[in-house]
Amino acid sequence: MSFLIAEVIVDVSTYHVDRPFDYQVPLEWVNVIELGCRVKVPFGPRNVLGFIVGLKKETDVPLNKLKAITQILDMEPVLTEEMLLMAKWLKNNTICYEIDALQVMLPSALRAKYEKIIKLQQSQSLPEEVQYIFGKRQQANFKEFERAGLLPLLKQLVAESIVSIENVVKQQGNVKEIRMVQITEDQQLVEQALEQSKRAVKQRLLLQWMCQHLGEILSPQHICEETGVSISVLEAVIEKGAAQFIQEEVFRDPFTKKVSRTQALQLTEEQRGALQALTTAIEQQQAQTFLLHGVTGSGKTEVYLQAIQKVLDEGKEAIMLVPEISLTPQMTERFRSRFGEMVAVMHSGLSVGEKYDEWRKIQQGKVKVVVGARSAIFAPFTNIGLIILDEEHESTYKQEDSPRYHARDVAIWRSEFYKCPIILGSATPALESFARAKKGVYTLLSLTQRALHQALPTVFIADMREELRQGNRSMFSDSLAEAIRIRLEKKEQMVLFLNRRGYSSFVLCRDCGTVVQCPNCDISLTYHRTTEKLKCHYCGYEESVPKICPQCQSDHIRYFGTGTQKVEEELFKLFPEARVLRMDVDTTKHKGAHEEILDTFGAGHADILLGTQMIAKGLDFPNITLVGVLSADTSLHLPDYRAAERTFQLLTQVSGRAGRHDKPGEVIIQTYTPEHYAIELAKTQEYEPFYEREMFLRRRSSYPPYYFVALIQLSHEDVMMAAEYAGRVADWLRGNLSNQVAIIGPTTASIARLQNRYRYQCLIKYKIEPNLIPVLQRLLAMYRAEWIKQGILMTVDLDPSTI
Numbered sequence: 045m046s047f048l049i050a051e052v053i054v055d056v057s058t059y060h061v062d063r064p065f066d067y068q069v070p071l072e073w074v075n076v077i078e079l080g081c082r083v084k085v086p087f088g089p090r091n092v093l094g095f096i097v098g099l100k101k102e103t104d105v106p107l108n109k110l111k112a113i114t115q116i117l118d119m120e121p122v123l124t125e126e127m128l129l130m131a132k133w134l135k136n137n138t139i140c141y142e143i144d145a146l147q148v149m150l151p152s153a154l155r156a157k158y159e160k161i162i163k164l165q166q167s168q169s170l171p172e173e174v175q176y177i178f179g180k181r182q183q184a185n186f187k188e189f190e191r192a193g194l195l196p197l198l199k200q201l202v203a204e205s206i207v208s209i210e211n212v213v214k215q216q217g218n219v220k221e222i223r224m225v226q227i228t229e230d231q232q233l234v235e236q237a238l239e240q241s242k243r244a245v246k247q248r249l250l251l252q253w254m255c256q257h258l259g260e261i262l263s264p265q266h267i268c269e270e271t272g273v274s275i276s277v278l279e280a281v282i283e284k285g286a287a288q289f290i291q292e293e294v295f296r297d298p299f300t301k302k303v304s305r306t307q308a309l310q311l312t313e314e315q316r317g318a319l320q321a322l323t324t325a326i327e328q329q330q331a332q333t334f335l336l337h338g339v340t341g342s343g344k345t346e347v348y349l350q351a352i353q354k355v356l357d358e359g360k361e362a363i364m365l366v367p368e369i370s371l372t373p374q375m376t377e378r379f380r381s382r383f384g385e386m387v388a389v390m391h392s393g394l395s396v397g398e399k400y401d402e403w404r405k406i407q408q409g410k411v412k413v414v415v416g417a418r419s420a421i422f423a424p425f426t427n428i429g430l431i432i433l434d435e436e437h438e439s440t441y442k443q444e445d446s447p448r449y450h451a452r453d454v455a456i457w458r459s460e461f462y463k464c465p466i467i468l469g470s471a472t473p474a475l476e477s478f479a480r481a482k483k484g485v486y487t488l489l490s491l492t493q494r495a496l497h498q499a500l501p502t503v504f505i506a507d508m509r510e511e512l513r514q515g516n517r518s519m520f521s522d523s524l525a526e527a528i529r530i531r532l533e534k535k536e537q538m539v540l541f542l543n544r545r546g547y548s549s550f551v552l553c554r555d556c557g558t559v560v561q562c563p564n565c566d567i568s569l570t571y572h573r574t575t576e577k578l579k580c581h582y583c584g585y586e587e588s589v590p591k592i593c594p595q596c597q598s599d600h601i602r603y604f605g606t607g608t609q610k611v612e613e614e615l616f617k618l619f620p621e622a623r624v625l626r627m628d629v630d631t632t633k634h635k636g637a638h639e640e641i642l643d644t645f646g647a648g649h650a651d652i653l654l655g656t657q658m659i660a661k662g663l664d665f666p667n668i669t670l671v672g673v674l675s676a677d678t679s680l681h682l683p684d685y686r687a688a689e690r691t692f693q694l695l696t697q698v699s700g701r702a703g704r705h706d707k708p709g710e711v712i713i714q715t716y717t718p719e720h721y722a723i724e725l726a727k728t729q730e731y732e733p734f735y736e737r738e739m740f741l742r743r744r745s746s747y748p749p750y751y752f753v754a755l756i757q758l759s760h761e762d763v764m765m766a767a768e769y770a771g772r773v774a775d776w777l778r779g780n781l782s783n784q785v786a787i788i789g790p791t792t793a794s795i796a797r798l799q800n801r802y803r804y805q806c807l808i809k810y811k812i813e814p815n816l817i818p819v820l821q822r823l824l825a826m827y828r829a830e831w832i833k834q835g836i837l838m839t840v841d842l843d844p845s846t847i
């Protein structure tokens with residue numbers, strides 16, 4: 045007897061082995077099932093979601109042990125064979141569970157949602173107090189019992205077999221459908237209906253109209269409006285067979301406004317050179333990675349747009365990644381105005397349903413371009429001609445939970461699969477990218493001039509220590525205050541940037557120096573002015589602002605640091621006439637808020653745009669002539685080897701917002717450490733001198749890009765346990781890796797306690813270590829099989845963005 049056997053990766057990521065399990069395919073599905081379909085399968089006592097990753101005729105599993113697939117969830121596979129291959133690669137290269145790799149490629153709507161259902165077995169024995177929960181139904185949701193506080197009773201009922209609990213697998217999102225009317229194609233059917241309705245005037249009217257619209261699919265509202273009949277008349281006609289109601293799939297529209305079309309611009313000499321190189325690679329189908337290094341305002345985006353046009357002309361598709369896309373509606377607009385309906389967007393600001401719809405447009409070939417954040421790198425295109433990462437140095441391209449992938453690496457993998465080029469674009473490339481370009485691994489394309497040959501803005505460094513010595517205690521240096529005043533007079537616009545990376549307002553006692561800390565995490569609480577509360581940004585803990593110091597009972601306790609609200613108030617005191625728009629997490633909570641703020645600013649209804657990181661990049665407004673950086677150094681002193689690089693990048697990006705069109709721009713950077721090279725070199729906005737300097741330091745202290753690093757983090761509620769297992773990790777690594785590898789640790793993590801768990805880490809630095817992945821996989825297997833039961837949590841990150 046021959047069976048069809050499916051290899052299934054199940055949605056269980058606590059199991060210690062990570063491999064497919066064999067299931068029997070029920071006979072009636074043998075011709076339906078395909079690789080990449082989702083199924084429900086029994087696993088242990090429950091049903092779980094799984095993905096078909098293989099089909100075969102035989103299995104080693106004894107027949108009496110072989111279980112059958114319970115249900116098929118897709119007629120058409122949701123994962124292509126490319127994706128199945130990519131998942132295997134991700135599993136090995138980021139060391140994750142294969143199921144995590146498969147799930148990350150799908151919109152959350154297609155991931156499983158598990159629900160507990162209570163089924164009625166003996167309705168006659170059901171106690172009165174729960175009867176109302178069931179009503180007339182045979183089943184109820186577990187949550188209803190939970191809400192009613194009836195869990196103890198439920199347990200008893202299960203024990204007595206009066207009810208049973210079942211776990212069901214559901215899909216999270218749905219296809220949205222609307223009711224439409226399809227008019228018959230058959231003229232005779234309409235005539236028959238006319239025969240039957242001799243005396244119904246309105247029905248005859250409608251039927252005669254339908255004769256002119258045979259075969260059309262229209263909304264009921266449209267028909268009623270066109271003909272002036274009511275819905276009941278339409279229903280009567282449908283009853284008589286002249287038309288029928290059908291359900292039609294619709295896509296939710298994430299775009300709130302229409303855009304006008306734009307044409308390709310006449311390229312500058314440098315842009316043309318870059319486009320030429322890209323076109324060659326597109327036409328010759330070369331899996332080549334280009335680093336497009338262009339100063340701010342040099343017109344990188346125009347190069348992307350025209351390169352994508354070439355790809356579309358070849359009948360292929362393009363992926364365009366943008367960091368935190370919901371924050372740059374200007375960018376999506378530029379793509380939609382060039383490619384119109386061919387563009388899908390994917391970012392975290394969309395609802396589950398909208399994301400699902402955008403994904404299906406891509407999968408069904410209804411669009412050819414996707415503009416999206418990190419996860420859009422998995423867009424289900426099947427004929428990719430170009431992949432672009434704009435602002436390629438951004439740390440948001442790295443995912444911080446499993447699978448810990450970098451979009452750049454996935455892009456390179458897909459480009460090899462499709463034999464297509466990649467563009468990594470930035471004014472301030474990541475050090476490792478520029479190093480690769482210098483070595484010839486990537487092809488360097490440079491745009492050294494702004495598109496309209498405007499000068500880069502002039503940068504002035506304001507030494508805040510000096511200001512203090514002169515008696516200026518405000519957060520604005522004299523030069524910045526003066527510059528703002530001039531802009532207000534000239535009716536020009538400004539951007540004020542508050543660097544809040546690794547920095548927040550905290551409450552400090554001036555007598556004893558105590559900083560109020562989270563009771564669960566070793567981190568200071570952040571002061572929130574609107575609610576007068578202190579909050580932990582890691583665990584959500586919240587308390588009221590103390591009136592006296594918890595340590596010494598002094599009442600000299602107050603908050604320190606600068607939030608955007610504080611700056612706004614100060615601005616109001618100094619410049620009461622200034623119209624200020626604030627853009628930060630508080631003012632952008634609701635959907636479309638970014639867009640509204642930027643539109644208001646773009647329309648000239650405000651003088652000052654005040655904000656955090658989210659205004660540093662992408663903005664392109666002609667009237668901005670001043671950029672003020674309120675505190676350059678807050679990101680400089682983080683315990684992170686990339687701190688200087690990040691600061692330089694941020695300062696260059698934000699400076700680049702000034703003077704992009706015909707008016708010259710000025711930048712004022714306020715700092716307490718003007719002599720730091722990241723700040724000094726941001727003054728000239730020249731990338732290469734910074735690169736050389738930083739590379740020298742990285743080599744001296746053996747950091748990337750000279751060395752690779754891998755980070756293992758471990759936590760436990762008990763500090764002794766955490767320390768002990770961290771020690772075991774270090775010993776295991778020392779015993780199994782070659783002596784070419786440096787193992788640093790165990791040490792406590794930079795946040796030593798988080799959510800009441802103590803955290804330790806080991807850092808591995810290496811140049812070449814072929815054994816690394818297998819050794820780490822064995823370590824993980826040990827952890828999954830044994831340590832996890834002891835309450836240890838461990839993560840392995842092969843490309844940590846902070847250490």
Ligand SMILES: Nc1ncnc2c1ncn2[C@@H]1O[C@H](COP(=O)(O)OP(=O)(O)OP(=O)(O)O)[C@@H](O)[C@H]1O
Nearest residue numbers: 309310311312340341342343344345346495662700
């Ligand atoms: N060839 C061109 N002719 C005329 N204007 C151009 C040309 N290329 C770009 N521009 C304009 O120059 C401005 C800056 O271009 P763009 O925003 O593409 O630069 P960018 O390099 O992506 O900038 P950034 O990295 O600072 O965001 C835009 O307003 C754009 O419309």
Ligand SMILES: [Zn+2]
Nearest residue numbers: 553556593596
């Ligand atoms: Zn005190």
Ligand SMILES: [Zn+2]
Nearest residue numbers: 562565580583
């Ligand atoms: Zn906390």
